[in-house]
Structure formats: structure tokens, C-alpha cells
Amino acid sequence: MRRVGIGLLVALVLGAALVAATARSSATAGTSGAKVDNITIWVGWSAAELKAFKGVVAEYDSKHSDVTVKVVGGINDDKITAAIRSGKVPDVVSSFTSANVGSYCNSGAWIDLKPFLSKDKIDVNMFPKTSQYYTQYKGKRCALPLLADVYGFYYNKAMFKAAGLTSPPKTMSQLTSYAKKLTKKNSDGSIKVAGYNPFLGFYAGNAPDLSAYAPLFGAKYVDGSGKSVISKDPAWSKMLTWQKSLVDWYGYKKLQKFNAGAADEFSASHAFEIGKLAMMIDGEWRVAFIGREHPSLDYGTAPAPVDDAHPELYGAGYVNGTIIGIPKGVKHKDQAWALVKYLTTDSHALAIFSNGVRNVPTTKASLTSPDIKPDAHFKTFLKIFANPKSTTTPITAAGNAYGSLIQAFAVKWQAGHAGDLAKGLQKLDKQIDAQLKQAQAGGVP
């Protein structure tokens, strides 16, 4: 009995240790009226991109003698949340995960920017509609966009020329046919060069939640009441059917081996950059990466091909972006706002930062700013961003949790393990609705 008792105690202690990991007390944020001489901004960028951002901030510093801005890079949402909970917050925070804006706005963790915008007579229509959308939640604006990521099409011009192709594909059937033409195989049947790799999970353009493909098929996630309509919108089944047919043409296992042999997408050996991939969908940042890592690569950019039945969608793409705001409990609220305002609305600041990291500037005016360094490859993404049909993923109370459910289904589907597509999508709708309901439990958010 004594031994059992000791065993139980061991189990309790180990179990309690695990439970402890999930329990944290909430803390209130404090304020103080210290003399303004130093304000801090947290950003997610690191390395060369952080250096570019620091350059923009240095320019701000030089124009504001009363304030010195300290930039801290490599920040993620865990750190932001922990800081807000501890009450020891930086003056300005920015996040790559716009999906979390629902939590930040609704909880008040990022303060409402409406009073500041009104006071300074800033009209949010200066930002394209998509960026307006992912920086608020249910009308509560607690963030502003600070450069955007826009997805477009990259193709290897030399490979196109060798295959007798003269222009990038505009429709999915063209993409399929080009992919087959451009694919080269080794003597053992394995893939040497993939014309186009549609495997969900392979690089950012194939995010398994299909976010980069949805705007190309005009696929809707939710209806007006916020209910999931994935099974009701035929675009989803069309998109998944097209994707799987191309996966099957390559062979699922062969693509998996190809993917396993391909380098990390943020390394200099990226498959497209070293000629192992002829076409891909990717973000605008790739232009800068190629410029740095393989400046001699003969490639072109264009809007991604769209569903054959919807040629009007050509020119649009998936848009997502960095968000910036002011956490609650901030010490120097007005100075923080002044910095946020400068970074997000000043065309010159946006343009020079865009030049530094080759992300898309986020005001309509900055898209045509003379300060933007001309670059034919990058220009494509400016146009996609400005396209009114470009879209982003829904902002929900559950953050991007619905994306995990889409992903869980889609990766099983491409592997041939999902069974009947229509039934699977119906089940997915129910799961997403239930998840959202759970996330809204207790009326929050």
C-alpha cells in the first residue's frame, strides 16, 4: 500500500508538472508617466530585414529629437502575449500573424486606434480593402498594416524557352499542361525537375490550408453569418480535384521524395532558385531572396493562373501582412501612436522599407511612390495587391484554427485517404462551425 502511495504521489507530481505548463495567472497592465526619451518597438523581422527596418526607424529618430526608438527583432506572438500579460510592454508591437487580430482587438490587448485616427483625420480607405480587413475585428480597429505579403507566380524563363513556351500560364489547365511539359525525370523515374509542384505543404505557395489557391478559384470560406460554406461553394471541390489530379500525375510518393530532397524554402538552395522547379506560387519576398542569392537566375513573375471558368480573377492573389499596434498598458501612448502613424501611413517610410525587404507597401499612395525602387519582378506584386479581387483568409474568434481543419482534410485528400470529397467537405463545414462556436463560448470574443 505504501508503495502504491508513493507511486500515486509520483504520478501526481509528474501530472501536476504537465498541468502547470498550461496555467498562468493573468496580470494587469500598468502605466506610468515617465519622461519620454526612449520608446521600444517589437518586430518579427530578423537579420537583413531587421537591418532594413532599423534604417527606417533611424530616419524617424533623426526627425524627432525628443524620442529615441529602440527596435527589438525576432519577436513572435507568444512573446507579445506574455509581455501584455506581465504588464511590461513595449510601446509598439507588430506581428506576422494577422489571424490573431481577433484576439488582440476583442480583448483590448491592443488598444483601439480609432480615437487616434479620428484625431489625426486619417481615413482608413488609404489602405486597400484587404489590408483594412485583416487589421480589425468586427469593426474594432486595433491594428494597422505594415507592409503586406502578396502571392504571385514565378516561372523560369530559360526553361520556358527550352520547352517552347513563350508566356506564363493564365488558367489552371494551362498550368497543368505547362507543368507536364516542363517536368523532367531521372532514369529511375524519380523527379529531376518539377514543372509545377502542387503538393500541399511544399513551400509557402502550397500552404495546406489552400490559402494561396482560394482567390484563384474564387473560393469562399464563410457566408454572411460567418458559417462555413466550403462544401456549398463548388470552387473548393474544383480546386481540390484539380490539385489532386496533378499530384496523381506525378505520383504521390514521387512528389514526397522530391520534396524531401528539396532544400528549406528560406535557404539559398530553394528548389526554384537552383532550377529544380520551373514554376511556383510564392510571396513577393522571393524577389529579394533571388536578388541576393541567385541574381543571374533568368525568371519572370506574373499573376498566378486562375480557374478556367473565372478568367476575370486573373490578376488577383492571396494577400496577408504584418500588423502593427499599441499594447495596453503602454507608457508613451502618444509617442507610440506617432511612430505607428509614421510607419504605416508615410509613403516615403513605406517605400524605403519596401525597398529594403521587398515586401509590398500598404497604402494606395505608396504603391506608386517615386521612392519605390523600380523592379519589373516586384511590380507584379504591387499590381496584385491593388487588384480589388485579391483576398485574404477570414479573421475569426478562433484565429486561424479553421485553417488547421482545412489542412487536416486537404492533406488526407491529396494522399487519397479522405474518401468521398463531397461528404468530406460537408463534415469539414460542421467541424469548422463547431470549432468557431467553441471559441466564442461565453460570448468571448
Add this chain to the structure above:
Amino acid sequence: MASSAAATAQPLDRTRARRRAAWRRRRLVLLLMAPWLIGFSAFFGYPLVMSVYLSFTHYDLLSSPKWIGTANYRYLFTQDPQVGEAVKNTLWIIAVMVPLQVVFAFGVALMLARARRGVGFFRTIFYLPALAPPVAATLAFVYILNPATGPVNVLLKHLGIDGPLWFQSPSWSKPSLVLLGLWGVGNIMIIFLAAILDVPRHLYESAELDGAGPLQRLRWVTLPTISPVILFSVVIGVIAGLQYFTQAYVAANVASGQASQAGDQTVNNLGYPEASTLFYPVELYQHGFRYFNMGYASAMSVLLLVVAFTITVLIIRNSRRWVHYVGAAK
């Protein structure tokens, strides 16, 4: 009369003195235990109670928890589409990895106990993997087992075998993690080795005199004598299996090949491939720290605690039939 009063007072004084002495002893024990008691209450007791409370709330980490009754538990048991898969994967890793680890560690310890030459060298070699940090070890295994460029499949190809996809395949991802678990079994191995070396020699000699062969000596002498260590390894292994996280997290992120930029949490590789490495703690982490759904994550952790507790009790109760304590009172 006076003498009778004095006689009564004497035992009373003795009783009081005994009580005072006992209280002093208890006070001393409490004082000596205070650091542990304070640590346990602050870092285990309080979070445990808070977790139970939070499991009945909606709590997004940023605003105050709101009481929602049993809604989190209802979703957990009836609607969460991923928790079933996570439970299945966790049970798989416990059912397969724990017995294999125990058997493998015991086998290695047995060989090392019998080694005549290079004992120190071999013990070091077999223990060394246990010193590798789990993240580094997982990274190395994902590299070694890369289906296209990894040395294992390259070697298999030379032998005319088309190697499996290892961490890229839903059928092979968990067995790959088991291989990793077996490689790093040094800690259990060293405990087994100590226990085997601790088996009294005279028991082997008696058994040998009675005509017992090597297998019979193993079955009737070694195993019963080290059975408490086997029990310990199984209990610890099962609890570790229920908390299996680091290796699964790293393997999924690296094998998926879809890296994220610093701070970017939009890319979700957890469970890759096809949710085959989505273990219960991974799912719990996802809800708590990715979706800011800490109330629900707390409900998941409370369930995990109850399951861990129940399994441990069952194992310990069942162990009475096969665990022998040398010199234990009957």
C-alpha cells in the same frame, strides 16, 4: 491528599512534556520540509488548482477568464475533430515505444553486464545518446532518415531496396520516432544495468547448482529481482509517452520542409504528415498557445492528468502480481 495530587500531576506533566517534544519534532520536520512544501504549493499545487478552474472557463490569455461550465469538456468529448486522432497516436506511441524501450534497454544492459573487455567504453557508447538534447537528436534523425538524401536510404538503394519515406510517410513517421526513442534509451539502460549488477551472486550460484540454464536463470532469478526497476521504467515510460511532445514537434516541422520566417506562426506543420505525429500534448499546445484557447487547453490537460493517474494506478495495482521486492515484508 497532597501526595495523591502530586502523583496525578506527575503523569500529566510527563504527557505534556511528551506532547511538547512531539510538537517540536513535527515543527522541525515541517521546517526542514518547508522549501519543498512552498515550492510544491507555488509551482504545482496552485497551477493544478488554477488549471482545473480554467478548464471551466473561456480564457484567451489576454482577457479575464469567463465561466462557461462544462462547455470545454463537452467539445472535447463530443466535437473536437482532431483530439481522437491525437489520442490514437498517443496510445500507439505508448503501446509500441514503451515496451520496446524497456526490452531494448534491458537487452543492452544484459549484454553490458556480461561484457568482459572494454566495459567502460561500451557503457559510455550506449549511454552517450541519452546526453544528446532531444531537439538536436530529432534533427539528426530527420536528416539521417531523409528519404531522398539521407544516408540510410542511400545505403538501402545500394542494396537494391527502395527505402521507406520515414518521417514523410504517415505509416512510417511514428516508427521513425520509435527508432529515435530506442536510440536514446541510455537512461533506462543504465538503471537496468545497475539493477542487474545488483542481483546477488549467490542466487545465480544456487540456481546453477539446481541445474538452471542461462535462460532459466534469466527468467527465475534476474527478472524477478529487477522487477521493481521494470515497474519503474514502465510507469515513467507511460507518463513520458502521455507527455510526448518535443520530438514530435521538431520532426513535424523539419520533415515538412516548410520553414517559417522568424516569428511567423501562420505556417502550421504540427502533426505532419497527415496528422500522424499529432500527439495529445501537441494538440494541447496548439490550442493553448497558438489559438489562445487556454480554457480548452486546460480542460485537455486535466483530462490528461486524470488519464495518467488512472493508468499509473492500474499499472501499480497490477504490478503486485509480478513485482518482487527483495526482503520486503509480506
